Amino acid sequence: MSHEAYPRLNELLKERAAEGCAVRIAVGDADSPDVQQRGDEEKFGHGIQSRCRLALMHYRPLVGVPGIEVRTHATTLYNSIYRADDQALVNAHVWGVNAYSAPVWHLRRNGEGGMFDTYADSFDAVWATATPVGEK
Structure with a gap:
């Protein structure tokens, strides 16, 4: 969004x-x-x-x-992830294609270890490497 x-x-x-x-x-x-x-x-x-x-x-x-x-x-x-609770929108980036032309998947958590968890874990891994933005 x-x-x-x-x-x-x-x-x-x-x-x-x-x-x-x-x-x-x-x-x-x-x-x-x-x-x-x-x-x-x-x-x-x-x-x-x-x-x-x-x-x-x-x-x-x-x-x-x-x-x-x-x-x-x-x-x-690789993608943009918009998550709320057990639902996520994933804008999958496609090589050579602008994000607005790439697919958006609506994922819902259905048990453990599915696609939703894969993307949630991916966000958490990136978050762990990210730098907090300071106030300016």
Whole structure:
């Protein structure tokens, strides 16, 4: 979900965090060689880096809000994961194709070890390598 599509996104995330929801946002590090490579592969050039910088600009006001963590990561951007409880939307990135043209899967947890857990574990692994965004 983008701030352009849902301008009230930060307020929604603050409301959910105030209700006890843990909000974790991981954005690609625009200066990472892996992010830059993806831009080259998608023939999107600096567009990917710009999207990462723009996303971070929009999420930065959430830094320091109780219940919300914002981090950047320098891993290869294989997919975008939007998760809520036992459901997730996964925008699977396809080599040479911009993300908006790639498929989006709606996953639901059905027991242990399925596709949902694979993507949830993947996010957790990236999160563990990510750097917290400081207040500026």
